[in-house]
Every structure is written in C-alpha cells, then in structure tokens.
Amino acid sequence: MKDSYSEITDYIRDMANRTNQNHSITPEMYRKHNVNRGLRDMNGNGVVTGLTEISTILSKEKGPDETLIPCHGRLYYRGINIKDLVSGFQKDHRFGFEETVYLLLFSELPNQKDLSRFTEELANYRSLPPSFVRDMILKAPGKDMMNILSRCVLALYAYDENPDDISVENVLRQSMQMIATFPMLAVYAYLSYRHYHQGKSLFIHNPDPALSTAENFLSMLREDGKYTPLEAKILDLALVLHAEHGGGNNSTFTTHVVTSSGTDTYSAIAAALGSLKGPRHGGANVKVVQMFEDMKQTVDTSDQDAVRRYLQLLLDKEAFDRKGLIYGMGHAVYSKSDPRADILKVCAKELSEEKGFQEEFALYETVARLAPEIIGEKRKIYKGVSPNVDFFSGLIYKMLELPYELYTPIFAVSRVAGWSAHRIEEIQNAEKILRPAYIGVKPERPYVPLNER
Numbered sequence: 001m002k003d004s005y006s007e008i009t010d011y012i013r014d015m016a017n018r019t020n021q022n023h024s025i026t027p028e029m030y031r032k033h034n035v036n037r038g039l040r041d042m043n044g045n046g047v048v049t050g051l052t053e054i055s056t057i058l059s060k061e062k063g064p065d066e067t068l069i070p071c072h073g074r075l076y077y078r079g080i081n082i083k084d085l086v087s088g089f090q091k092d093h094r095f096g097f098e099e100t101v102y103l104l105l106f107s108e109l110p111n112q113k114d115l116s117r118f119t120e121e122l123a124n125y126r127s128l129p130p131s132f133v134r135d136m137i138l139k140a141p142g143k144d145m146m147n148i149l150s151r152c153v154l155a156l157y158a159y160d161e162n163p164d165d166i167s168v169e170n171v172l173r174q175s176m177q178m179i180a181t182f183p184m185l186a187v188y189a190y191l192s193y194r195h196y197h198q199g200k201s202l203f204i205h206n207p208d209p210a211l212s213t214a215e216n217f218l219s220m221l222r223e224d225g226k227y228t229p230l231e232a233k234i235l236d237l238a239l240v241l242h243a244e245h246g247g248g249n250n251s252t253f254t255t256h257v258v259t260s261s262g263t264d265t266y267s268a269i270a271a272a273l274g275s276l277k278g279p280r281h282g283g284a285n286v287k288v289v290q291m292f293e294d295m296k297q298t299v300d301t302s303d304q305d306a307v308r309r310y311l312q313l314l315l316d317k318e319a320f321d322r323k324g325l326i327y328g329m330g331h332a333v334y335s336k337s338d339p340r341a342d343i344l345k346v347c348a349k350e351l352s353e354e355k356g357f358q359e360e361f362a363l364y365e366t367v368a369r370l371a372p373e374i375i376g377e378k379r380k381i382y383k384g385v386s387p388n389v390d391f392f393s394g395l396i397y398k399m400l401e402l403p404y405e406l407y408t409p410i411f412a413v414s415r416v417a418g419w420s421a422h423r424i425e426e427i428q429n430a431e432k433i434l435r436p437a438y439i440g441v442k443p444e445r446p447y448v449p450l451n452e453r
Helices: 010-022 027-032 082-091 097-106 112-125 132-138 145-159 168-198 213-221 229-242 250-259 265-276 284-298 304-315 339-355 358-378 389-399 404-429
Strands: 055-062 068-077
Touching (some): 068 082, 068 097, 068 339, 082 229, 082 339, 097 168, 097 213, 112 168, 132 168, 145 265, 145 404, 168 265, 213 229, 229 404, 250 265, 250 404, 284 358, 284 389, 339 358, 339 389, 389 404
C-alpha cells in the first residue's frame, strides 16, 4: 500500500526512466518525414486546418513584388478591427465586453435595443443552481482555480435537462449561461481557496444585475465590493482583448477538435480550460509578473546595463526559472507588434499614474525596448519579436490588486465567448471528425513469447 495518493514510488521512477530511454524520436526525424510539428512549418507559419468567420489575424502583407513581408499586427472580430471596436465603446464612455460577446456570437454589431436585451439576458443567466456553490466549491476547495473551473463546468452537465442536445439553439443557451456564470465560478473558487488554504475570512457576494461583467467581477472579489471607474474600465478592456484570437490558438483548436466528435458543450469547454491552464498558453502573464519581481530582487533596475545583462542571463538559462525565455516577448503569429499589447500599453500607463506604479511601468517599457534587440543578437529568428498581450496584462492585473491565482481564470472568463462562437461554428460546419495524421516511426519487430524474454 502506498503511503499517500501522490507518492511516486521507486517502481514508478524506474519505469519512467525506462520510458525515457525507449523514446527515440528526434527533431531531425520531423524534417526527414516532412512533418510540421505543432501544426507549424519550419518558418513558424501555422498549417491551415480550417476556415472561420469569427476572427482574422494579420501579421504580413504583400510587398511590391507580391512577397509577404511582416507588418504591424491587426486583429479583426467578425471583420471589425479590434482597435475600431475599442475606440467605439470608449468614445461612448461605456463598457464593451457585452457588445463584443454579441458580435462574436451573432456576427453583427448590436443596436441599442439589441444590446440592452442581450445584456439583460446575460444578467438573467448570472446565477447558479441551488446549493451549487456550497456543494461544488466550498465543500471541495482546491489550490488551482482552473481545475475548479473545469470541475464546475463538468458538474453543470448534471443540472442541465438537455445536456447532450447539440442543436445551435441549445448550444447557444448553454454558451450564454457559461459566459454569464464564469465570473462567479472563478471568483468563488478563489474565495474558497483564500479561506480554506490561506486562513482568511470567507465572504460570498451575489452578482448585481445592474452591473457589467467587469464591474461584477471586481465587486464579487472584494470584501467591500468597491472599485474605481478606471479599474472597471480597464478590466473590461482586458476582457474584450482576450475574448477571441482565431481558431488556431491551442484552446480554441481544442474546442473545434472536441466539438467535432459530437460531444456535449460542457465536455468541450472543460477540454478548452485544460488547454488554457498550461503555462505555454493562458498562464504566461503570471510568468511575466514573476519574472519582473525576480529582476527587481536581482539587479538594480534603474541601471539599463544591469537590466540588459539580466535579459541576457534569461536567454542563457541562468536567471529566473532557467527556461531560456523572456516572458511576454514574441508571439506565434505577430512579429512587428501585437495590436492587443499596443492597446493595453496605453491603459497600463494610465492605470500606473492612478496607482503610483510609474517606475514599474517605465521598467516594462525598458524591457520592451531592449528584449527584441537582445533576442535578435542571441537567437536565430524568422520574424520580428515584440511584446505580446501577456506582457502588459500581467502588470495591469497586478495594479488592479488581483491575485496571481486569478490571472488565467480571467483569461477563461473572457475567452469562453470565443470558444462558444467557435463551437457553434464547428457544429454548423460539422461533416467529419477532426483527425490529423501521425506517422509511425517505430520499426517492425517480432513478438517474443513471455518465457523467452
């Protein structure tokens, strides 16, 4: 009998070593068999696996000789430039997340009547089944908010009278319920963790139907329920910018793959949450903040030469987590700029002035300027490198005094809108299950009877 559920025994260690020894696939083999590992070619371009009307990402444009050259990144939601979308609701001094969700789900901008009705419907869905918070969150507190989110999503299946109906109207109903309740699930999961694992007072605030998604998130999270207009405005903006990013990002592609099997909405969204949890995807903004904290403890950040040396050490795997990465720099698609990062940078500056973080914002600007230059010196890169959306979002969440544990769940609170739109689109286009091919490279060998091994 093992001493504990989590114990790694000597047998497991030995067999893991054997598994490692028996693994023989090398990077050269991918080139030999012309396999685009990670569905990206040798130049880093994504392998096209589908069509979508939901969003478009542009990072290259045709030059005079018809060759593609890197350009400043552009992101379109249903054909509308994200910068124009943001400018539109900010000029009106209103929140934009609900309008963005409407656009992603229904492929058109709402008029005032449409937006009011949609916002009202979301508010009506902003509730959980009786005793759900007690039974699924408070009675089973966990240390990882994304796992609790996944558990809650799967549990909601049992409360749904038509969980396996994958008609567009039923999936739309399920999607709107999850878009409405994700802020509650994320916040309540954190408050449970905060109480049972950190020994702090427990409080649970109900959402206010008169408040926006961003306002409700802050109000439910804080014991006094208070927030400033700028805090709510910037969190709302972050939700808008994280709501969707094409069908090829890992969690959205996961949604397409799982949806294509014909399974239920809860299973598809839980699978997407499992993808987003990974530090190579949704967990990157936490790493950005932690990297800067390590930098401030390690070097004199007022000395640009010292900052430069620290960044060089990061790439040489001699600083921070020794992974060889400058977190928040570079993107799989964008090269010259990530439009989401450009927008967030302006807001981060504004928030830093309200919160007294001007020096820290200046440090972020310094790293944003130095890092591409240093990466270019040390690494062979096929395209430009610039700050991505995680670079400034982590700083913004820190200035909003949000706990690390909620950084990735906030991403999920936003991205569930995009996942829902893609799930509906996959159902509308469903003809075949998504099944990419793998090449078997293990040589054929004979079976050896047990008594001869």
